[in-house]
Amino acid sequence: MPDGVAHHPALAHHFEDLDQQREAATLGMWVFLVTEVLFFGGLFATYLVYRSWYPEAFAEASHHLDIVLGTINTIVLITSSLTMALAVHAAQTNRRQLVFVFLVSTMALGATFLGIKGVEYFHKFEEQLIPGSNFEFEAQYFQHAQLFLSLYFVMTGLHALHMIIGLGIMTWMLAWTWNGTITDAYHSPIEISGLYWHFVDIVWIFLFPLLYLIGRH
Amino acid sequence: MSEHIVPTRIYYVIFGLLILCTYLTVQAAFIDLGALNTLVALGIALFKATLVVLFFMHVKYSTKLTWAVVVGSVFWFGILLALTYGDYITRSWRTYG
Numbered sequence: 196m197p198d199g200v201a202h203h204p205a206l207a208h209h210f211e212d213l214d215q216q217r218e219a220a221t222l223g224m225w226v227f228l229v230t231e232v233l234f235f236g237g238l239f240a241t242y243l244v245y246r247s248w249y250p251e252a253f254a255e256a257s258h259h260l261d262i263v264l265g266t267i268n269t270i271v272l273i274t275s276s277l278t279m280a281l282a283v284h285a286a287q288t289n290r291r292q293l294v295f296v297f298l299v300s301t302m303a304l305g306a307t308f309l310g311i312k313g314v315e316y317f318h319k320f321e322e323q324l325i326p327g328s329n330f331e332f333e334a335q336y337f338q339h340a341q342l343f344l345s346l347y348f349v350m351t352g353l354h355a356l357h358m359i360i361g362l363g364i365m366t367w368m369l370a371w372t373w374n375g376t377i378t379d380a381y382h383s384p385i386e387i388s389g390l391y392w393h394f395v396d397i398v399w400i401f402l403f404p405l406l407y408l409i410g411r412h
Numbered sequence: 413m414s415e416h417i418v419p420t421r422i423y424y425v426i427f428g429l430l431i432l433c434t435y436l437t438v439q440a441a442f443i444d445l446g447a448l449n450t451l452v453a454l455g456i457a458l459f460k461a462t463l464v465v466l467f468f469m470h471v472k473y474s475t476k477l478t479w480a481v482v483v484g485s486v487f488w489f490g491i492l493l494a495l496t497y498g499d500y501i502t503r504s505w506r507t508y509g
Contacts, residue, residue, distance in 0.1 A: 217415065218475055225478055229485040236489045240496040247501065262438070269434050277427040280418075280468045287417050386470075393468045397461045403434075404453035408441035412449065 205381030217383050224387035228394050235398055238350050242405060245342050252339030254410025256332070259324055260347070261315055265407040268311050269399065275304035276396040283389045286372075289379035294372050298385075301392065302365045305358050312355055319344070347406055354402060357395045364388045416473035426467045433460050 203213060210216040246253045282297030323331040325348070326341040333340075368388050371377050377385060437456040445452060466472040471482055 214415070218478075221470075221474065222478055222481065225481045225485075229481060229488070232485040232489050233492060236492045239489075240493050243493060243497055244500045247497075266434065266438055270431060273427065273430045273434065276430075276464060276468055277423060280423045281420060284418065284420055284423070287415065390469055393464050396468075397464050400460045400464070401454075401457050404437055404441070404457050408437065408453055409450070411441040412444040 203380055205378060213380055217386070220383040220387055221390070224390045228390065231394060235350075235353070238346070238353070239401070239405075242346050242350070245339075245346065246405075246409075249336075249339040249342065250410075252336040253343045255336050256340035256343035256347075257406065257409045258411075259319075259322065259344075260407050261318065262407050262411070264311055264315050265403055268308050269403050271304050271308045271311070272396050272399050275301050275308070276393050278304065279389045279392045283382075283386050286377060286382035286385040287379070291372060291377075294377070294385065295369065298365050298369050298372070302362055305362050305365070305392075309355060309358055312351065316348075319348075350402055350406070354395065354398050357398070361388075361392050361395055364391060416470070418467065418470065418473065422467060426463050429463060430460055 202208075206213055206216060210219065278297045278300040282294055282301060285291075285293035285297055319325060323329050324344055326345045330337075330341055330344075365388065368377070368385055371384060433456050437453055440452050440456070441449065443449075465482065471478060
């Protein structure tokens with residue numbers, strides 16, 4: 196950009212133009228998501244090894260998860276991904292009110308997911324399925340069912356933590372939409388927040404069959 | 413390259429497919445397919461994830477560099493799984509020797 200030429204107020208000076216700025220933001224977010232894939236990947240690898248070692252105990256312990264609540268939560272989360280995609284679309288086409296509506300819908304669905312998750316955790320507590328000194332299970336699978344339930348709590352807990360962070364990001368995006376930081380020329384923050392939210396959805400897409408659906412027949 | 417704006421119609425179609433796949437994966441879980449149960453469940457999950465990545469996350473319309481990063485994440489995750497699993501399943505082999 197030559198001196199003295201006015202540039203777009205949303206364009207940071209180290210970028211050539213708005214397109215390059217937007218692509219850099221998207222790429223940066225994807226690089227972060229790679230680290231997230233490997234972060235969750237360690238847990239998936241642990242799951243793979245223990246499930247292949249103790250398939251009967253894993254199937255037996257999986258039967259204690261609530262398949263109805265799990266399925267409802269899967270649908271809630273997929274719907275929140277749809278409203279998130281629509282929020283990004285509204286930002287791209289510069290319809291501020293719709294951005295608000297869809298961001299708030301996404302947050303409401305996210306909160307619903309967490310509420311249902313909380314109910315499930317509470318049931319596990321009541322049924323004494325929390326690994327530790329009060330754990331109760333058939334003697335045959337007592338040890339290895341605890342491995343499954345430990346993985347269940349750590350994986351869904353880490354996933355839930357990501358959703359809570361996601362709700363924080365959405366609040367931030369609502370504020371930026373409100374104060375006019377987000378415009379049709381500068382909506383990368385909404386776009387990359389969407390990438391994060393969809394990533395969290397993808398993690399659940401794999402957690403649901405691996406935790407809830409094994410050995411059901 | 414200017415921004416590609418995906419028509420909302422596509423989002424609704426993808427949403428419909430994701431819900432359909434969720435229904436199918438729950439139904440399939442109650443049919444006894446032996447070892448295939450896990451493969452079917454993972455296959456459906458992989459298909460759902462691909463739809464989300466390509467359309468909701470706009471990778472279908474993204475730069476080649478973004479593609480490389482996305483494929484890279486799957487590749488490194490594959491290494492993580494293959495080497496870890498390769499280690500663990502071969503540990504017991506010694507006892508049969």
